[in-house]
Amino acid sequence: MALLKKRFAVIIIVSFSILLIPYIGNKVSSDWNWNAADFLVFGVMLLGTGFAIELAGRKIRESRYRNAIVIALVLAFLLLWAELGVGLLGTPFAGD
Numbered sequence: 001m002a003l004l005k006k007r008f009a010v011i012i013i014v015s016f017s018i019l020l021i022p023y024i025g026n027k028v029s030s031d032w033n034w035n036a037a038d039f040l041v042f043g044v045m046l047l048g049t050g051f052a053i054e055l056a057g058r059k060i061r062e063s064r065y066r067n068a069i070v071i072a073l074v075l076a077f078l079l080l081w082a083e084l085g086v087g088l089l090g091t092p093f094a095g096d
Helices: 002-028 036-059 063-086
Strands: none
Touching (some): 036 063
16 A cells, blocks of 8 residues: 555646646747646646556556556557647647
């Protein structure tokens, strides 16, 4: 149980550390204009992907299936991020 808490803590710390990049960019550059909703969505995406990868790592024993699911999760994260940011697919969720 303590190992699980440590893993969850690592996921949370890494997610918030990654969120520091756009936060600092927001402070030092006028070209980077994220609002609170952008940070919230990106944080939820990071945490959700991190927890899903952790769940796949714990539940799936065969390494090739586990690796395939991790790759699919990372690709889904990147595709969603690109769609929300620049409208890669042209859905109504696309950014401005």
